[in-house]
Amino acid sequence: MGLPVRSKFGVTQLYGNLWQGGVPEAKPAEDAVPFDVVVLCAEELQKPTWQGGLPGFEIIRAPMDDCEPIRDGDLAVALQAAQKVSDRLRKGKRVLSTCHHGRNRSGLVSAMALVMTYGMKPSQAVALIQGKRSGALSNRAFVSFLLAAERNRRT
Numbered sequence: 001m002g003l004p005v006r007s008k009f010g011v012t013q014l015y016g017n018l019w020q021g022g023v024p025e026a027k028p029a030e031d032a033v034p035f036d037v038v039v040l041c042a043e044e045l046q047k048p049t050w051q052g053g054l055p056g057f058e059i060i061r062a063p064m065d066d067c068e069p070i071r072d073g074d075l076a077v078a079l080q081a082a083q084k085v086s087d088r089l090r091k092g093k094r095v096l097s098t099c100h101h102g103r104n105r106s107g108l109v110s111a112m113a114l115v116m117t118y119g120m121k122p123s124q125a126v127a128l129i130q131g132k133r134s135g136a137l138s139n140r141a142f143v144s145f146l147l148a149a150e151r152n153r154r155t
Helices: 048-053 074-090 105-118 122-132 140-154
Strands: 003-007 011-015 018-021 033-035 037-042 058-064 095-098
Touching: 003 011, 011 105, 011 122, 018 105, 033 095, 037 074, 037 105, 058 074, 058 105, 074 095, 074 105, 095 105, 105 122, 105 140, 122 140
Parallel strands: 018 095, 037 058, 037 095
Antiparallel strands: 003 033, 011 018
């Protein structure tokens, strides 16, 4: 079952097989957790040579910036990554969604995947992530987008 991953910023189990964390390191360690899939949401982790640090994992690349307002194209990248994450979760894979500190970009993808996979409302997904991971989803633009999706579903 999966290969061990750790992060100097920690990894947090959100729900089922979905975890969220900071820059991943594939190193044997007491606090390493086994994963099948690692999502790289940090724009700065997209260099092809960087994958050499995570051999044996399925890598989902989702390069985004953690800025307000949300940069053009980043929502489409997040949505595509969340769809892939949802597919892997439905297949029983253990997924780690990461960005630099494991807060915003990874939180956006995680929240979307929770909605798609488990039928959570966006507000439930945001509350779950914020409750489990300190400082997560502090990017107001990301949270506003998620909550607007919920409001639009009601109308």
